[in-house]
Amino acid sequence: MLKIRNLHVSIGDSPILAGIDLDVKAGEVHAIMGPNGSGKSTLAQVLAGREGYTVTAGSVRYLEQDLLALEPEQRARAGVFLAFQYPLEIPGVANVQLLRTALNSVRRQRGESELDAMDFLDVVKGKLALLGMDESFLYRAVNEGFSGGEKKRNEILQMAVLEPHLAILDETDSGLDIDALKTVANGVNALKSPERAIILVTHYQRLLNYIVPDQVHVLAGGRIVRSGDASLALELEDKGYAWLLPEAGTLEAQEERRP
Amino acid sequence: MNTQTASRYRQALDTISASVDQVGVRHQALERFLANGLPSPREEDWKYTALDALERAEWHVPEHAPEAMATEAYPGAVMTFGNGRLTQGSPQAAHAHSLAAHADDARVRQTLGTLASNAALVQVNSALWQDGLLLHVPSGQHASPLFVVHHASEANAMLHVRNLIVLEAGAEALLVEHYHSMPGLPYWHNFVTEIVLGEGARLTHLRLTEESAAATHTGLAVVQQARDSHYHALSVTVGGRLVRHDTWVNLNESGAECQLDGLFIADAQRHIDQHLHVEHAAPHTTSRQTWRGIVAGRGRGIFDARVVVQPGAQKADAQQSSRNLLLSPHAEIDVKPQLEIYADDVKCGHGATVGQLDEAQVFYLRSRGIDADAARALLLRGFAEEALGMLKDTGLAGWLEPHLAAALPVLNREPTA
Numbered sequence: 001m002l003k004i005r006n007l008h009v010s011i012g013d014s015p016i017l018a019g020i021d022l023d024v025k026a027g028e029v030h031a032i033m034g035p036n037g038s039g040k041s042t043l044a045q046v047l048a049g050r051e052g053y054t055v056t057a058g059s060v061r062y063l064e065q066d067l068l069a070l071e072p073e074q075r076a077r078a079g080v081f082l083a084f085q086y087p088l089e090i091p092g093v094a095n096v097q098l099l100r101t102a103l104n105s106v107r108r109q110r111g112e113s114e115l116d117a118m119d120f121l122d123v124v125k126g127k128l129a130l131l132g133m134d135e136s137f138l139y140r141a142v143n144e145g146f147s148g149g150e151k152k153r154n155e156i157l158q159m160a161v162l163e164p165h166l167a168i169l170d171e172t173d174s175g176l177d178i179d180a181l182k183t184v185a186n187g188v189n190a191l192k193s194p195e196r197a198i199i200l201v202t203h204y205q206r207l208l209n210y211i212v213p214d215q216v217h218v219l220a221g222g223r224i225v226r227s228g229d230a231s232l233a234l235e236l237e238d239k240g241y242a243w244l245l246p247e248a249g250t251l252e253a254q255e256e257r258r259p
Numbered sequence: 260m261n262t263q264t265a266s267r268y269r270q271a272l273d274t275i276s277a278s279v280d281q282v283g284v285r286h287q288a289l290e291r292f293l294a295n296g297l298p299s300p301r302e303e304d305w306k307y308t309a310l311d312a313l314e315r316a317e318w319h320v321p322e323h324a325p326e327a328m329a330t331e332a333y334p335g336a337v338m339t340f341g342n343g344r345l346t347q348g349s350p351q352a353a354h355a356h357s358l359a360a361h362a363d364d365a366r367v368r369q370t371l372g373t374l375a376s377n378a379a380l381v382q383v384n385s386a387l388w389q390d391g392l393l394l395h396v397p398s399g400q401h402a403s404p405l406f407v408v409h410h411a412s413e414a415n416a417m418l419h420v421r422n423l424i425v426l427e428a429g430a431e432a433l434l435v436e437h438y439h440s441m442p443g444l445p446y447w448h449n450f451v452t453e454i455v456l457g458e459g460a461r462l463t464h465l466r467l468t469e470e471s472a473a474a475t476h477t478g479l480a481v482v483q484q485a486r487d488s489h490y491h492a493l494s495v496t497v498g499g500r501l502v503r504h505d506t507w508v509n510l511n512e513s514g515a516e517c518q519l520d521g522l523f524i525a526d527a528q529r530h531i532d533q534h535l536h537v538e539h540a541a542p543h544t545t546s547r548q549t550w551r552g553i554v555a556g557r558g559r560g561i562f563d564a565r566v567v568v569q570p571g572a573q574k575a576d577a578q579q580s581s582r583n584l585l586l587s588p589h590a591e592i593d594v595k596p597q598l599e600i601y602a603d604d605v606k607c608g609h610g611a612t613v614g615q616l617d618e619a620q621v622f623y624l625r626s627r628g629i630d631a632d633a634a635r636a637l638l639l640r641g642f643a644e645e646a647l648g649m650l651k652d653t654g655l656a657g658w659l660e661p662h663l664a665a666a667l668p669v670l671n672r673e674p675t676a
Contacts, residue, residue, distance in 0.1 A: 048626050049622075049625070049626070050622055050626075051618070051622065071625070071630075071631075072622060072625040072626050073625040073626075073627075073628050073629060073630045073631070073634075075626075076625070076626055076627055076628035077628045081626075082626055084623065084626075087623070088617075088619055088620050088623040090620055090623070090624070090637075090638065090641055091641055091642070091644070091645075092640065092641030092642055092643065092644030092645060093637055093638070093640070093641035093644075097637070098624070098627065098629075098637070101627075101629055101633065101637065102624075102627035102628045102629055103628075105627075105628040105629050105630070105633075106628045109628070141641070141644075158627060162627065162628065
């Protein structure tokens with residue numbers, strides 16, 4: 001489904017990703033772990049099409065397309081979904097309005113008919129129940145005044161409504177208490193299917209107790225320095241990241257950068 | 260004002276004098292207007308809006324009889340004015356009448372012209388108005404929603420519309436005014452609306468200014484509020500080449516409340532100047548202003564709002580909010596919220612911001628499959644939302660939304676300087 005080859009990415013003159021190779025097949029769950037500033041979030045943002053990053057080398061193929069050539073909305077319509085680490089607030093726009101506009105954009109692309117307000121409500125109510133969210137969520141402005149946990153759940157709600165082929169969750173677990181974490185994990189697990197792939201970007205092993213990955217990759221210094229199965233995550237929990245970092249000194253100096 | 264222009268205005272009054280009442284009063288008003296001329300940018304209130312184009316143009320009073328026009332479905336009773344005059348067969352709502360037909364009524368004569376100021380645009384209106392709305396709701400009665408449509412279809416016509424609205428004690432009304440025209444038509448709409456709200460009366464008043472891109476639209480609304488009356492106005496301006504609105508509210512007795520909300524979209528070459536003035540003349544009076552402005556292209560927006568709390572108007576509560584989006588390096592916005600407080604026990608505040616669309620928000624929406632133009636339109640609509648609280652309370656959203664959607668500027672990504 002997703003083939004990343006030798007991906008190099010910079011922000012301005014600063015290289016962030018320095019040669020990523022990654023293969024994700026349909027039906028798989030991959031976890032990408034790593035210390036702060038390792039480039040995890042950059043990878044997630046680049047896959048979603050955020051401007052401000054320069055791909056200096058390498059390629060990303062997604063379902064036999066050149067993903068990097070697509071606009072962000074084309075990627076979304078082709079089934080790529082990024083759950084944001086910091087979901088944005090959109091004052092004055094109701095959640096239901098965003099969800100319906102988004103779903104109908106995606107449906108048009110798939111050659112499906114647009115849903116009217118009533119049909120849409122039927123679809124979305126099922127998804128709300130899955131995530132233990134109250135219907136009142138739909139009529140609040142997108143993420144405005146939401147708690148951290150509500151924002152993350154709202155991301156998963158959007159994902160559940162859009163039913164992507166490739167879901168990338170960028171630190172969706174950070175800041176969640178254990179109950180919220182379980183709810184979010186249930187939502188993600190409900191989406192798992194042989195046709196879908198999921199990439200979990202996370203700093204902690206905790207989420208992986210609830211969503212078991214097929215593969216775990218450790219990102220450090222803009223490269224994948226180690227890959228393994230779920231047991232690698234447990235090992236990281238135990239030992240931390242230091243033993244995997246060949247040039248710890250330079251990495252500490254590198255802060256997480258955003259455009 | 261030069262002799263040629265002056266004689267054109269006198270000629271205009273001669274043209275209509277056969278069909279109107281009070282010709283003497285009109286001549287006086289016209290002579291005052293001609294003596295003083297149009298306001299100039301040297302006056303503080305007109306600093307940002309020059310009327311030279313208005314002065315140069317050769318206006319005439321409309322010649323065409325009001326004609327039937329393509330109309331839209333309005334969710335209420337409709338009264339239609341074509342080129343400033345009541346359209347034949349226009350169905351009338353209860354309590355709503357042609358002002359021209361009642362200009363000689365004792366009650367009209369008693370009130371008409373007593374609220375509006377001596378400003379030049381009022382004087383020329385007083386001299387040359389041909390018709391407008393008379394809405395008179397007797398004590399305790401509730402008028403059903405009324406849509407008053409002003410349609411222009413004659414090039415270079417000056418259309419002076421005069422409205423008088425009187426709500427007696429405890430009366431309620433919902434009034435929507437819709438100004439529009441054939442696209443691209445040059446003309447001048449100049450309205451004066453006088454509003455008297457009796458004790459406990461409630462008026463909800465929406466004005467949609469959707470004039471042609473070549474039109475000049477000026478207007479003054481003056482409101483006198485008695486004890487415990489409530490005036491909620493929403494002014495939505497999305498059309499016209501040059502628009503200037505003045506709204507003046509006098510909170511004369513305690514418990515009087517006004518809420519003056521507005522949205523303006525100045526894109527292309529549009530110039531929109533919004534002036535508000537609220538006088539807290541009694542204790543325990545409340546005023547709210549929630550305004551949103553969007554300027555794009557080579558548009559220009561002005562928001563100048565003054566709230567005066569007079570001595571003795573203790574416990575006055577006044578809040579002003581003006582938020583604006585500047586979407587192009589060639590657009591300009593001038594924001595002047597002002598509080599003048601002469602009492603010592605009041606609650607007053609104001610806030611004004613000018614910002615840009617947040618590209619991070621645009622990306623967030625695009626990452627959900629929404630294309631860039633639709634994402635920006637959604638964000639602009641969201642930005643406007645706070646000023647549009649009236650829509651929810653009145654059920655007018657269904658009618659207004661398509662007008663808003665058509666007006667939101669489609670933005671190519673314009674780099675801002």
